[in-house]
Amino acid sequence: MSYGYSAKTNIFYVIEDKEGYAEFGNWPDDVKSISDEIWEKFSVQGPPGKMRGAGKNGLPCWVDIPPPTREEQIEAAERKKAQLMAEAAKAIAPLQDADDLGMAMVEEKSALISWKTFRVKLNRIDTSVAPDIEWPEVPGVA
Template identity: 40%
Template structure:
């Protein structure tokens, strides 16, 4: 993290790649390491999503992955229902169905919604 002071005496922090630019203080006393650490923590806390936002974000990702899985499952299920499945299609159908069930259970993970261990999608089908 790097810091700079503008013409008005305000202090800002920014990442070396320019990805984050945050107002720190107009008080030069905050330039010590402890003050900067506190200011950075306050900025991170202010930018952190609320629990509701985090849940909504995780659920949206889960729903998107479930929708993609449903597109893979449908033709495999049709073939199975019509008695037309090959052995490979039967195996792929079971893999995609297991994947969908795992996706639907992410809420049961101990660190949900802060940390989600996303299941890996099958590559077949």
């Protein structure tokens, strides 16, 4: 099998499948044939902090991974907040049941207060200030 690379799309293409790509309008006009050595080097995960990009010569090269955009940082913070809220809810439910039934042991009552405090602090986090967020400490994890 032989491969080509498009700097415009930053994608490898199987040269033998050109007709099929072209039939659906998916064959870029800048595809260059590449050696097996180049394909093997750049068809895998890049070195830490690097990703595949296009060099000035139109061939693949390793480039720095750009820092996340403001929107990506906010989305990541929102995902983290939701994940931590779900974790807190899961931990609180059986502890609250034990407390509601008057069956909670001292350790369970203490854990319930810790988890509820964590959840209140977590709920107050404004994700729009990401990445400058001070996340509360997860109970029992230190």
